[in-house]
């Protein structure tokens with residue numbers, strides 16, 4: 274089985290977010306980047322298939338050269354090789370079109386992505402990719418087994434879980450639950466050394482044009498100060514909820 278894992282390069286969740294150019298550009302100064310957490314679940318599941326069932330695992334990012342340390346981290350975790358499509362990734366459809374070309378050229382059976390990137394939160398790339406390829410697609414996956422060309426997938430639904438089956442080729446948008454959090458891998462020294470020698474192929478984009486442009490970004494309003502009311506003073510709490518918060 275040939276597996277392709279799509280890796281989005283996103284700011285660490287502890288990053289301070291700022292904007293420049295009249296709030297229309299993200300300021301990447303001082304920002305640490307990581308593998309998108311949902312992609313880490315997908316990559317860990319891919320490693321399981323490689324080790325238990327025999328599969329090759331390629332990781333791919335659509336982005337400029339600054340994303341290479343993130344791809345090297347995926348190689349250190351255990352992927353066999355990496356592909357970087359050398360273009361500025363600025364919208365979901367153009368990213369999906371670039372990824373579709375990689376899938377066609379590489380003949381992958383199973384494409385694993387995250388259900389959304391935690392920076393732009395579009396949640397659109399995997400579905401668009403499956404449509405462009407005419408592959409089956411399952412979103413919000415929390416469990417995946419593959420036997421031959423048949424996949425059994427668990428997905429989260431409101432208040433429960435659905436199990437379904439479908440054939441490869443398949444695109445999966447995964448999330449927490451695809452593997453246990455304790456099974457996520459931190460690259461060790463051997464993995465980091467080996468990753469330096471693994472192929473990271475930079476390929477030219479097909480030139481898919483972005484169809485959206487960012488007009489502006491806005492941060493959420495600062496949270497109001499928190500008032501603590503002693504458990505003994507219920508009347509004070511009711512008064513505050515009634516006259517100040519005006520919620521009762």
Ligand SMILES: Cc1cc2nc3c(=O)[nH]c(=O)nc-3n(C[C@H](O)[C@H](O)[C@H](O)COP(=O)(O)OP(=O)(O)OC[C@H]3O[C@@H](n4cnc5c(N)ncnc54)[C@H](O)[C@@H]3O)c2cc1C
Pocket residue numbers: 279280281282283309311312333334335336337340360361362363364365368385386387388389390391392393394395396397398399487
């Ligand atoms: C000016 C600008 C520059 C940017 N530069 C980069 C960059 O260099 N590298 C980068 O990764 N992002 C970059 N981004 C973010 C880029 O916009 C997103 O990758 C893309 O728009 C998809 O975002 P989304 O929120 O719709 O993805 P979603 O649909 O929420 O992502 C779902 C899943 O799709 C896959 N995926 C998403 N984006 C990519 C990608 N670029 N490559 C491979 N798999 C992907 C991942 O598995 C992800 O978990 C940039 C954005 C802007 C505005």
